Amino acid sequence: MDCRQIEKIKSEAAAKRLLSKECWNSKKRICPRCSERKIYKLLDKRYRCKGCGYTFHDFTGRWINKCNLSCLQWIKIIGLFESECSILGIAKSLKISYNTAYKAVTHLRLSILSHSHNWQQWASNIETSAASHRIGSWKNAPKETFPPVFGAIKNGDQIISEYLPCLTVEDVLSLGLRLIRRNNLIYSSSFENYHSIFFYGLFDHENFDSIEFSRVKFHQELHDFWRYVAKRLCVGVSANKFPLFYKEIEYRYNNKGKISEEIVRFLCDHIPETIAK
Ligand SMILES: [Zn+2]
Numbered sequence: 323m324d325c326r327q328i329e330k331i332k333s334e335a336a337a338k339r340l341l342s343k344e345c346w347n348s349k350k351r352i353c354p355r356c357s358e359r360k361i362y363k364l365l366d367k368r369y370r371c372k373g374c375g376y377t378f379h380d381f382t383g384r385w386i387n388k389c390n391l392s393c394l395q396w397i398k399i400i401g402l403f404e405s406e407c408s409i410l411g412i413a414k415s416l417k418i419s420y421n422t423a424y425k426a427v428t429h430l431r432l433s434i435l436s437h438s439h440n441w442q443q444w445a446s447n448i449e450t451s452a453a454s455h456r457i458g459s460w461k462n463a464p465k466e467t468f469p470p471v472f473g474a475i476k477n478g479d480q481i482i483s484e485y486l487p488c489l490t491v492e493d494v495l496s497l498g499l500r501l502i503r504r505n506n507l508i509y510s511s512s513f514e515n516y517h518s519i520f521f522y523g524l525f526d527h528e529n530f531d532s533i534e535f536s537r538v539k540f541h542q543e544l545h546d547f548w549r550y551v552a553k554r555l556c557v558g559v560s561a562n563k564f565p566l567f568y569k570e571i572e573y574r575y576n577n578k579g580k581i582s583e584e585i586v587r588f589l590c591d592h593i594p595e596t597i598a599k
Pocket residue numbers: 353354355356357358371372373374375376
């Protein structure tokens with residue numbers, strides 16, 4: 323499925339059919355709470371578990387169940403998200419509030435994060451509670467460990483990034499690595515098994531003016547990637563939103579921008595138990 327196929331879906335019924343099919347993958351419905359297979363259908367089209375009595379519907383406990391959006395609205399958001407439409411553009415196109423569009427895209431980013439190979443390491447440091455106004459932000463951290471430091475490894479044409487809690491910005495600045503700055507993104511030459519380590523945001527760093535940034539391009543393997551990242555950060559991202567935003571960019575880069583089909587699958591997956599619901 324690509325943008326054009328998504329654009330062909332025009333009705334709520336067609337959108338719901340597609341998403342329900344993706345949720346259950348032609349398998350018999352089971353209770354999302356106790357996995358009981360014996361369930362019965364209620365008059366309002368929901369289901370009830372014969373084992374534990376839990377009442378649920380096709381999207382219970384899944385990312386797609388967030389934000390009170392219709393199936394057709396989600397399909398449209400996925401199409402616009404693939405084409406990198408702004409939050410404001412999504413809000414205007416769907417005639418929904420900026421806040422709702424923002425929350426929908428944040429959940430979409432969280433669903434991307436929850437499908438990355440080392441997602442728990444990142445998710446444990448990102449506010450995931452839908453009830454929090456800080457959803458999507460890096461959790462409150464002591465000043466000396468913020469902004470967080472990450473490491474990137476290039477493996478073939480894929481980028482794998484890890485949070486490095488054992489390193490602070492002070493450590494990075496004292497390692498004698500060559501550093502390149504692209505606005506608020508700072509990345510280094512290789513360090514240990516990482517092709518680059520990086521962080522975002524140095525706004526009030528006391529030694530900021532004394533940092534020597536390299537003007538010489540290095541690390542050609544990652545050059546294209548950093549250019550790709552920096553281009554998408556030019557819209558202005560706060561330091562505490564950067565990690566989740568970055569995971570989206572990394573995902574786009576690794577999938578060469580073609581993401582609609584997989585995003586539908588991600589959104590239809592259950593939200594992991596360790597992520598607040
Ligand atoms: Zn049950």
